Amino acid sequence: MKITLGYSPCPNDTVVFYRLAKGLLGLPGHEIDAQLHDVETLNRFAMSGVPDITKLSFHAWLNVKDKYRTFKSGAALG
Numbered sequence: 001m002k003i004t005l006g007y008s009p010c011p012n013d014t015v016v017f018y019r020l021a022k023g024l025l026g027l028p029g030h031e032i033d034a035q036l037h038d039v040e041t042l043n044r045f046a047m048s049g050v051p052d053i054t055k056l057s058f059h060a061w062l063n064v065k066d067k068y069r070t071f072k073s074g075a076a077l078g
Contacts (some may be wrong), residue, residue: 003027005034006042013055020053070075 005021007013019025020033035051043060045051049067052067 001029001052002031002033004051006037006045006054008042008055009036011039014043017055035036 005017007017021032023032039055039057040052043057046054046056046060046064046068056068061070
């Protein structure tokens, strides 16, 4: 099963998503398709339901919270 993962190339995101993006979390039978984009692009993708897992701005998440859940850690506000 292919899982699409969208995150930005900023250092914080690469630390948070590295193990998932590289397939190091022990998810047998799953292929991770990691895509790097800026947060505005990721927000737009999420609005159309494109990635299975994605980084989002908090504002964008409020618009798609019926489709996406948040991780229990890794949040940031600027």
